[in-house]
Amino acid sequence: METTDGQREDAVLLRAAADGDLAAVRELYDRHAPWLSARLMRRCNDREVVVDVVQDTFVAMWQDARKWRGQGDVAGWLWGIAFRRLVSRLRKRREVLLMPDWDAVGNGVLPAAEEQVLLGVEYGDLGAALRRLSPEFRAVVQACVLDGLTTREAGRLLGVRENTVKTRLHRAKAQLRTALADIELEAW
Amino acid sequence: MSTTTWHADPALLQAYVAGELDAVLSASLERHVERCPECRGAVRPLADGPLLDEAWAGVRERVESRPLPAAIRLAQRLGLREPSAVLLSAAASLRLAWLSSCLVALGFATVATLMSEDRLWPFLLVAPLIPVLGVAAAYGDADDPFEALAVTAPYGRTRLVLLRTVGVLVTTLPVAGLFGLFLPGPAWIAAAWFGPALAMVPVLMALASFIGPRMAGPLVTILWCGVVLGAVRELPPTWPIEATQQLVYVGLALVALAVLAARSVHTRKIGAAL
Numbered sequence: 138m139e140t141t142d143g144q145r146e147d148a149v150l151l152r153a154a155a156d157g158d159l160a161a162v163r164e165l166y167d168r169h170a171p172w173l174s175a176r177l178m179r180r181c182n183d184r185e186v187v188v189d190v191v192q193d194t195f196v197a198m199w200q201d202a203r204k205w206r207g208q209g210d211v212a213g214w215l216w217g218i219a220f221r222r223l224v225s226r227l228r229k230r231r232e233v234l235l236m237p238d239w240d241a242v243g244n245g246v247l248p249a250a251e252e253q254v255l256l257g258v259e260y261g262d263l264g265a266a267l268r269r270l271s272p273e274f275r276a277v278v279q280a281c282v283l284d285g286l287t288t289r290e291a292g293r294l295l296g297v298r299e300n301t302v303k304t305r306l307h308r309a310k311a312q313l314r315t316a317l318a319d320i321e322l323e324a325w
Numbered sequence: 326m327s328t329t330t331w332h333a334d335p336a337l338l339q340a341y342v343a344g345e346l347d348a349v350l351s352a353s354l355e356r357h358v359e360r361c362p363e364c365r366g367a368v369r370p371l372a373d374g375p376l377l378d379e380a381w382a383g384v385r386e387r388v389e390s391r392p393l394p395a396a397i398r399l400a401q402r403l404g405l406r407e408p409s410a411v412l413l414s415a416a417a418s419l420r421l422a423w424l425s426s427c428l429v430a431l432g433f434a435t436v437a438t439l440m441s442e443d444r445l446w447p448f449l450l451v452a453p454l455i456p457v458l459g460v461a462a463a464y465g466d467a468d469d470p471f472e473a474l475a476v477t478a479p480y481g482r483t484r485l486v487l488l489r490t491v492g493v494l495v496t497t498l499p500v501a502g503l504f505g506l507f508l509p510g511p512a513w514i515a516a517a518w519f520g521p522a523l524a525m526v527p528v529l530m531a532l533a534s535f536i537g538p539r540m541a542g543p544l545v546t547i548l549w550c551g552v553v554l555g556a557v558r559e560l561p562p563t564w565p566i567e568a569t570q571q572l573v574y575v576g577l578a579l580v581a582l583a584v585l586a587a588r589s590v591h592t593r594k595i596g597a598a599l
Contacts, residue, residue, distance in 0.1 A: 157388070159385070159388055159389065162384065162385075162388055163381075163385075166377075166381055166384065167369070168362075168365065168366070169365065170372075170377050170380065170381070171365070171368045171369040171371075171372035171377065172358050172359075172364075172365045172368040172369075172372070174372055174373060174376055174377060174380070175341070175342045175368055175371065175372050175373075176355055176358075178342075178344075178373070179341075179344060179351060179355075184373075184376060187376065188376055188379050188380045188383075189380075189383075191376070191377070191380035192380040192381075192383035192384050192387075195380070195381075195384040196383075196384055196387045196388070199384070199387070199388050210360070212359050212360070212365065213359055213360075216359060267349050267352070268349055275348070279348070279352065283352045283355070283356065
């Protein structure tokens with residue numbers, strides 16, 4: 138219930154923003170800029186770039202608000218805009234790009250039980266299966282599946298050809314399927 | 326599984342923001358936050374406040390600034406840079422009101438020309454004056470807006486004058502040329518009036534560097550009217566745009582450019598009066 142209310146309200150605000158209502162833009166900014174900037178900071182360690190990307194994202198949101206027809210939710214739409222901007226900004230500056238460190242597992246921040254709950258909430262057994270993938274495959278899954286890039290964009294981000302991305306994604310999915318089947322077997 | 330019953334506790338979000346979660350946990354948390362308004366709200370106190378304020382200042386500036394006219398946004402898509410776009414949008418003679426009044430005047434002139442047998446002067450009178458008056462009127466009739474622009478614009482005076490002139494020519498000439506196609510008589514007439522039209526622009530600029538655009542605009546207008554109307558009675562209708570006269574216009578334009586160049590070396594500001 139809460140989720141649908143929140144979404145509906147985002148859509149209403151977006152419509153007001155399209156009509157040039159600055160207060161509506163501000164409200165949307167207050168709702169979405171904090172998590173968006175935190176997530177961008179996990180992808181890029183140049184603060185100035187993140188400032189620019191957040192700014193561009195909300196300007197784009199305001200400009201395109203009229204075109205938004207309520208497909209999906211506003212949060213996912215905003216992340217799509219923001220991450221694409223980030224990727225195109227960073228094409229020439231790879232040194233500020235942070236690729237998630239998949240091998241630094243469990244540094245004691247979370248109690249194991251809590252960790253399992255979080256993994257279970259969103260991905261079920263997929264989280265554990267993800268950990269078993271090789272680093273290149275995880276990077277592709279991260280870019281295409283978790284961050285929602287197209288294979289072409291992911292190729293640009295990872296510095297490999299689009300076809301390579303497609304192949305890796307295909308194999309990664311196959312491995313995940315096998316891993317999930319294994320996990321289920323182990324649980325028996 | 327439902328995402329509304331479980332919520333990330335502050336310590337978990339704190340660890341995420343600080344970059345202490347590993348990739349799988351981060352991905353799971355991000356997935357959850359993307360779909361959970363409550364957890365999105367819970368990130369707010371943990372986020373980088375100054376960063377958000379900085380980005381908001383930029384967003385606000387863009388949202389509050391007046392949108393540029395559609396034609397200039399189109400030019401921007403084609404590669405016009407933002408300072409040039411702002412500059413062009415400030416030019417009075419590029420506004421829709423100015424352009425449409427030009428069209429009406431030219432429309433009447435074209436109709437007047439079409440209604441009589443071999444009369445060409447109404448069109449010849451009006452059409453070549455449109456670009457030259459557009460340049461003269463580009464920045465309204467106040468005395469110093471060009472000065473203010475020249476100081477604040479990110480590039481030199483010469484470029485400023487040229488940019489504006491090109492802007493006016495690009496917007497007025499194609500439409501006026503289209504009207505020219507309706508004219509009776511040989512097809513070259515539709516193009517021939519471009520000669521005096523283009524020649525008058527440097528003449529205007531040269532004159533304006535001595536006496537200012539307010540005087541130079543009317544002066545050029547009077548001179549051109551004299552040429553066209555003086556030829557009405559005795560000479561053939563195409564006289565003002567025939568080959569010999571075209572050569573005279575070219576000569577005049579070259580002289581005017583030389584004067585402008587000399588003035589700009591002398592005073593170091595060619596657009597001073599424009």
